[in-house]
Amino acid sequence: MINKKLVLAARPKGLVKQSDFLLETEDIRELKENECLIKTQFLSLAPVMKFYMLDGGGFANPLSIGETIRGRGVGQVIKSRNTSYKEGDYVSANFGWQEYLISDCVSDKMMYKLDDHGLSPSTALGVLGVTGYTSYFGLYEIGELKENDIVLVSAAAGGVGNIIGGLAKIKGAKTIGLTSKPEKAKVLLEKLSYDHVINYKTENVDERLKEIAPNGVDVYFDNVGGEILDIALTNLKKFARVVCCGRISTYGDEKLYEQNYRLKNWHLILGRRAKMQGFFIYNFQPRFREAHDKLLQWIKSGELNYHEDIQVGLESMPAALNRLFEGKNVGKQLVKIS
Ligand SMILES: NC(=O)c1ccc[n+]([C@@H]2O[C@H](COP(=O)([O-])OP(=O)(O)OC[C@H]3O[C@@H](n4cnc5c(N)ncnc54)[C@H](OP(=O)(O)O)[C@@H]3O)[C@@H](O)[C@H]2O)c1
Numbered sequence: 001m002i003n004k005k006l007v008l009a010a011r012p013k014g015l016v017k018q019s020d021f022l023l024e025t026e027d028i029r030e031l032k033e034n035e036c037l038i039k040t041q042f043l044s045l046a047p048v049m050k051f052y053m054l055d056g057g058g059f060a061n062p063l064s065i066g067e068t069i070r071g072r073g074v075g076q077v078i079k080s081r082n083t084s085y086k087e088g089d090y091v092s093a094n095f096g097w098q099e100y101l102i103s104d105c106v107s108d109k110m111m112y113k114l115d116d117h118g119l120s121p122s123t124a125l126g127v128l129g130v131t132g133y134t135s136y137f138g139l140y141e142i143g144e145l146k147e148n149d150i151v152l153v154s155a156a157a158g159g160v161g162n163i164i165g166g167l168a169k170i171k172g173a174k175t176i177g178l179t180s181k182p183e184k185a186k187v188l189l190e191k192l193s194y195d196h197v198i199n200y201k202t203e204n205v206d207e208r209l210k211e212i213a214p215n216g217v218d219v220y221f222d223n224v225g226g227e228i229l230d231i232a233l234t235n236l237k238k239f240a241r242v243v244c245c246g247r248i249s250t251y252g253d254e255k256l257y258e259q260n261y262r263l264k265n266w267h268l269i270l271g272r273r274a275k276m277q278g279f280f281i282y283n284f285q286p287r288f289r290e291a292h293d294k295l296l297q298w299i300k301s302g303e304l305n306y307h308e309d310i311q312v313g314l315e316s317m318p319a320a321l322n323r324l325f326e327g328k329n330v331g332k333q334l335v336k337i338s
Contacts, residue, residue: 001028002025002026003025003027003028003098003099003100004023004025004098004099005024005025005026005068005096005097005098005099006021006023006097006098006318007066007068007069008053008063008064009021009066010065011053011065012053012054015325015326016050016053016321016322017318018318020318021069021317023314028100028102029102031079031081031102032081034082034104034105035081035082035102035104036077036079036080036081036082036102036103037077037079037102038075038076038077038078038093038100038101038102038103039078039100039338040073040075040095040098040099040100040101040337041073041074041075041076041338042074042075042121042122042125042310042337043072043073043125043314043317043335043337044072044073044125044126044129044131044332044333044334045071045320045321045323045329045334045335046131046333047246047248047251049069049070049321050251050321053069068096068097069096069097069317070094071094071096072092072095072110072129072130073093073337074090074093074095074121074124074125075090075091075093075337075338076088076089076090076091076121077089077090082105084105084113085105085113089113090113090114091103091111091112091114092110092111092112092114092124092125092129093108093110093111094108094110097314098314099314099337117296119296119299120308122310122334122336123308125334126159126306126308126331126332126334127295127299127304127306127332128296128299130281131159131160131163131332132163132292133281133284133288134160134281135160135163135164135167136167136294137279137284138221138245138279138281139151139167139221139243140167140171141284142241142243142277142279143219143221143241143243144219144241145167145168145171145173146171146173146218147173148172148174149171149173149218149219150174150213150216150217150218150237151164151168151173151174151175151218151220152175152178152209152213152217152219152220152221153165153175153178153194153223154200154220154222154229154232155178155179155223155224155246156175156177156178156184156188156192157177157179157181157185157187157192157329157330158223158331158332159329159332159333160245160246161177161223162192162307162330163192163295163306165177165188165193165194165195166193166304166306168193169193169303170298170304173218173219174196175193175194175195175196176194176195176198176209176212176213176217177192177196177197177198178197178198178205178224179198179199179200180200181199181201182199183330184330185197185199187330187331191305192305192307193305196212198212200228206231206234209232210235213235215237216235216236216237216238216272217232217240218237218239218241219240219242219243220232220235220236220242221245222243222244222245222246223245223247225244225246225247225250226247226250227249227261228249229242229247229261230263231265233263233265233266233268233269234265234268236268236269237272238272238273238274239272239274240272240274240275241274241275241276241277242269242275243277244277249261251325306331307330307331307332308331308332309323309333309334310334310335310336311334311335311336313337314335314337316335317335320334320335
């Protein structure tokens with residue numbers, strides 16, 4: 001049997017190019033005791049992968065040239081010499097961008113067996129995985145969401161954002177989503193429980209916010225940073241909470257990433273007696289089970305919808321990563337490998 005994998009060939013500049021990667025093949029060796037062989041079914045794409053390819057972004061060691069690109073995935077055990085994982089089990093793990101994974105089942109602390117809940121295994125990378133937990137803890141814990149709050153969400157139609165409309169509605173709050181395309185706006189309003197959508201490319205965000213929420217917003221869930229964060233700061237209610245989840249507007253362009261964006265309106269945090277807090281989802285790891293069970297319960301009861309964007313084939317991974325920076329993904333970006 002042969003494994004195919006994508007390794008880093010060059011550090012990308014701007015959007016990634018096919019020449020930044022090499023497609024390598026290797027024979028799949030025999031399993032040692034306690035190992036299992038897993039066939040990759042879906043791989044997850046996340047903006048943070050760009051950091052790994054550049055310099056680690058302060059989260060992790062940068063990838064070395066020649067190293068398999070890191071990333072989470074789900075797959076099915078097809079051979080096992082481990083008593084905890086048997087053939088046919090579905091697992092979530094740090095697969096890397098490859099078609100097969102040999103795991104010793106201990107060194108990856110984030111490897112686990114999926115529950116048989118009747119949903120696609122891909123959900124373990126989206127709504128029922130780290131992405132969904134980011135929406136859940138970001139909104140409820142960092143955003144301290146309350147009934148009747150008005151929540152503004154940037155990259156609302158992205159992986160984290162697509163779940164927030166439903167989570168807010170469940171607690172009796174209202175949402176305003178920011179996005180760049182009419183087709184995404186339609187999905188947000190018709191499927192994902194958003195109350196209002198602003199197209200930040202074609203509309204004046206500040207004016208529209210003042211029409212929709214003349215007294216300001218209670219929570220701003222920030223996935224993008226930069227200029228949109230600056231506009232949001234001028235539209236906060238007293239005692240508002242700003243959830244600093246991500247800042248994708250500063251990841252794509254090497255120069256912006258180096259210089260970063262200087263906020264003009266940060267002083268309003270004081271005037272509005274607002275709170276602004278960053279968070280790293282793995283700090284909530286001991287409570288992942290709680291989030292998983294709640295999210296599953298709400299999906300089953302029909303209170304929570306989610307959206308996945310599935311591309312196909314290992315070779316399409318670089319283009320799928322670019323889709324995040326080009327605003328092409330609708331919902332959680334995944335690639336189906338087998
Ligand atoms: N704090 C944590 O622990 C944690 C965990 C997971 C993710 N995150 C962060 O959360 C954010 C969302 O992650 P995700 O995986 O769900 O990605 P995502 O939202 O699916 O990211 C892609 C979307 O970002 C928007 N976007 C891209 N470039 C932009 C720009 N220059 N300005 C404004 N918007 C832009 C686009 O949406 P539109 O077309 O609608 O603009 C695009 O579809 C990211 O910043 C990520 O780094 C943080």
